[in-house]
Amino acid sequence: MARITGGTLVRGEPERVLQSVNPGYWQSICHNQLFLVNRLVSWNKQMEALKNNPPAAIILPNELPLPPLPTRVAVIRVPRASSAVWRLALWNWKQMKVPVIGITGSTGKSTTTTMVDAILKQTHRVVRTHGNLNTFFYLPTYLLRLSPADDILLLEMGMSSLHNIARQCQVVRPHVGVVTNVGEAHVGSLGGLDQVVRAKQEMIDGVRPGGILFLNADCSRSQQLSTRHFQGTICKFGIDQPADIQGEELQYTKEGMRFYARVEGRRLPFRIPLFGEHNVSNALAAIGVVRSLGVPFPAIQRGLARMRPLHMRFQVIQGRQRRTLINDAWNASPSAMQEGLSVLKKIAGNQPAIAVLGDMHELGQYSRFAHTQIGKQAASLNLDGLITFGSQAKAIASAAIANGLDSRQVTHFTNRRALIRFLSQAPENAILYFKASRKLHFERIVQRLT
Structure with missing residues (x-):
């Protein structure tokens, strides 16, 4: 760990084995972890948590004092904590060979990610984005969580500025990319709707050659996205416009939505515990994603029906x-x-x-x-x-x-x-x-x- 992070082991047994890495979440420290001190969080809170539940080792920036921890806690000194996190995350990522799913969009990306996860987790081990921690800053968190037992990296890719999605794609190069839609979210901070289109274009440009891209046939601004240089398969989902994955006969029920999807020459019924045509559109995108990974239709139907709605999203x-x-x-x-x-x-x-x-x-x-x-x-x-x-x-x-x-x-x-x-x-x-x-x-x- 000291070598990978570019640090120096100043205390502890070099041969001690660590089972996981905690990138600064002081609320969930475990005794067998390597804990990376987070410079963006209160030092006092982290010290209190470390005293109450000492980890196996800590990574400490050179400028911070050595905390009064038991001598069994190993200490690695590093020049910069952020660089150490990234070096360790990238090292771990290079050991893994898992498919990457990247999902972005002005609206619906969290719901679509949750739908894909609900389907995949029936048969796969998935590391996925949580909450709104979906920008480049948080990417190391998910790369550090990957283990050889995991099958898929599922990333909701948000952005706080231009180039944020591009930077994420440069690291993980999605095998499957989704743009749920292109809308007005962040239009003020980006400087106009044309800039929002540019930001979502980064997903198309970021999917690896030979990958699969899912686009919304009903979204007029999505038509402004350029696929001219995309080297892979393009698949469209929609309700009103012709699409490869076509939603039909949408029905509101007391429990949510029922609809049919026409996909791969078949017409199949689905239900979701969510309301609205926009959520049917999200479900169509999710169906396409998991089918590209070979998930059978009965598993897709079960996963969508059993998904749990997101907190504070309808x-x-x-x-x-x-x-x-x-x-x-x-x-x-x-x-x-x-x-x-x-x-x-x-x-x-x-x-x-x-x-x-x-x-x-x-x-x-x-x-x-x-x-x-x-x-x-x-x-x-x-x-x-x-x-x-x-x-x-x-x-x-x-x-x-x-x-x-x-x-x-x-x-x-x-x-x-x-x-x-x-x-x-x-x-x-x-x-x-x-x-x-x-x-x-x-x-x-x-x-x-x-």
Whole structure:
């Protein structure tokens, strides 16, 4: 370990065997691990965790003092902790020969990743992305987790800037690549929709020669992606437009969606415990991915039916007074909010449909237009209630009224407590849909109503 990380063993037995590497997660230290001190986390928290549960060894940057740990804990000194992590991750990656699946997209990449994982884990050992830790910065975490027993590396590839996906692909070179769609997410930070297209193009350019690429036939901006130089197989999934994996006869049920998929000359039924056509699109992408790995159709049907919905992604919760709360507040982009409102209206039926919408961030100059478009859609759906919160979301309320939604059905709030009091008086049996950017923490509002 000292040699691989470019460090010096200053204490400990050189022949001691280590069973795993902990890249700085102080909450989950094990006695047989090599723990890498994380410079981005509180030193005091790490010291307390190391004292309470000493690992087998630690990697310590030269500038930090040697902590008062038992002498049995080996110590490797390194010039830079970040370099040590990457050197060790790349060394481990070179020992592995596993297929890599890379999934990106403005919306749906987490859900698609979860669907693929739910199918594969029935018969494979999968190392996959967790939460929103999906940028180049976190890639070493997953490379370090790989062991000879693992079969597949499943990566959700997000990006905080241009070249982020490209840098991930330069390291792992996916065998299978997916672009779920190209939308407005991060348009503000990237500087325009053309830059979003450029960012997603990095996945196409990053798939290894001879690989397989899955693209959304229904997404107009995905048509701007260039496949001219792609050296592999291109497969399209879609519902409205002709595709290699075609979704048909979509049906809303109490448990989620039922649909047929026409794939490889066969027409097969599937069901998912999620609502919305956009989630059927995600499922079609997942079907294509796992079929490219040889997974039989019965296993795909079981995996999709049994998948567990992601936390705060159209999560259906029983609220007080027989109200249904839909927590879709993990994050928000215009296309995702539009999809959510359409689903709300479809599943509400005769029950009151109430949308609780907050600011959508990272839209830059596109922000005013995007919030106004959401207001127009709310008016066209004739929602029973539209509640908005936040300085930018006020444009949603104004646009809804301007486009014909009864002003008595629209309320804007700037105070969270007042908003919660108002929502607690919502009609019994109502369906309340919550959507906003992550920084607004709408999940706390949902918790107060359950």
